[in-house]
Amino acid sequence: MYDIIIIGAGPAGLTAAIYARRASKSVLVLEALSYGGQIINTPDIENYPVAAHISGFEFANKVYEQAQALGAEFVFEKAVEILDSGTEKTVVTTDNSYTCKAVIIATGSENRKLGLPEEEALVGRGVSYCATCDGAFYRNKTVAVVGGGNTALEDALYLADLAETVYLIHRRDAFRGDEATVNALKQRENVKFIYNSTVTKLNADKRLTSIEVTDKNGEVSTIELNGLFVAVGRIPENQNFAKLIKLDEAGYVSAGEDCITNVPGIYAAGDNRTKNVRQLVTAAADGAVAATEAVKYIASL
Numbered sequence: 001m002y003d004i005i006i007i008g009a010g011p012a013g014l015t016a017a018i019y020a021r022r023a024s025k026s027v028l029v030l031e032a033l034s035y036g037g038q039i040i041n042t043p044d045i046e047n048y049p050v051a052a053h054i055s056g057f058e059f060a061n062k063v064y065e066q067a068q069a070l071g072a073e074f075v076f077e078k079a080v081e082i083l084d085s086g087t088e089k090t091v092v093t094t095d096n097s098y099t100c101k102a103v104i105i106a107t108g109s110e111n112r113k114l115g116l117p118e119e120e121a122l123v124g125r126g127v128s129y130c131a132t133c134d135g136a137f138y139r140n141k142t143v144a145v146v147g148g149g150n151t152a153l154e155d156a157l158y159l160a161d162l163a164e165t166v167y168l169i170h171r172r173d174a175f176r177g178d179e180a181t182v183n184a185l186k187q188r189e190n191v192k193f194i195y196n197s198t199v200t201k202l203n204a205d206k207r208l209t210s211i212e213v214t215d216k217n218g219e220v221s222t223i224e225l226n227g228l229f230v231a232v233g234r235i236p237e238n239q240n241f242a243k244l245i246k247l248d249e250a251g252y253v254s255a256g257e258d259c260i261t262n263v264p265g266i267y268a269a270g271d272n273r274t275k276n277v278r279q280l281v282t283a284a285a286d287g288a289v290a291a292t293e294a295v296k297y298i299a300s301l
């Protein structure tokens with residue numbers, strides 16, 4: 001039996017592994033795909049303390065090696081269920097099942113995609129899902145933000161301070177996000193609103209060069225730009241645990257800054273948890289908090 005099983009080897013899960021091993025707990029990290037999580041898709045990280053520039057891939061490698069050197073075990077299997085019998089938890093994967101005293105769910109969340117051909121290929125070459133991460137690359141350039149929720153509105157406001165022109169494209173004529181942010185955007189001369197429209201085509205010549213936008217009457221227009229920020233929501237990867245763990249309306253684990261869930265001994269860390277700021281540094285912070293809480297819980301058994 002392990003002390004702690006961590007589900008997910010992104011920045012939150014890997015940091016949790018480091019903290020748990022430094023507290024001398026036996027640790028198994030289960031990962032469905034490859035270690036590093038979403039951050040491996042970020043070409044250049046400029047906002048994590050210590051390094052002015054580091055690629056997401058290099059960052060992920062370093063944290064993985066750090067966790068491994070401290071003695072965390074890694075198994076590349078997808079966790080499909082957690083069974084709770086009080087002081088003993090069982091994590092069932094596609095191939096096996098493992099028992100432990102505490103579980104940290106650090107499965108992250110996925111950006112919802114527009115689903116356009118070339119979208120994936122243009123990530124890092126004009127298409128981004130994170131204005132805070134990539135906005136600085138578009139200083140004095142033309143960008144568009146797609147979406148009508150708080151993320152899209154806040155991204156547009158953030159980009160309005162950097163870019164020359166920001167198009168905000170929403171599929172309806174009313175925003176889902178906060179009115180105060182909409183009003184703040186309306187004060188910005190460099191923000192142009194495009195309502196009742198969806199992005200229907202990405203044009204590229206190695207990098208994104210323009211997009212086609214189709215309005216509700218089927219009329220198509222082309223916008224020349226340098227960057228497209230897609231902010232059409234996220235899909236937290238918690239569905240497999242929903243029978244046991246309380247989720248909020250959007251599917252995130254209902255856990256506060258202490259990472260404690262509704263089940264004693266089960267914690268949530270990183271992007272799959274209800275929170276306002278989903279960044280690398282807050283994911284790592286969650287990993288530290290969740291591991292510390294798990295260690296305290298084990299001591300209390």
Ligand code: NAP
Pocket residue numbers: 112113114146147148149150151152154171172175176177198231232233234250276
């Ligand atoms: P969201 O609230 O789910 O909004 C997603 C937006 O994208 C909606 O406006 C939706 O349009 C649009 N959309 C969805 N699929 C689309 C598609 N295929 N094509 C075009 N548009 C599409 O997601 P979010 O903005 O990421 O926010 C997630 C949660 O975090 C929300 O609860 C939000 O309030 C919260 N949040 C809070 C803060 C803050 O408190 N400071 C900051 C950011 C986010 P419709 O409106 O037509 O459905």
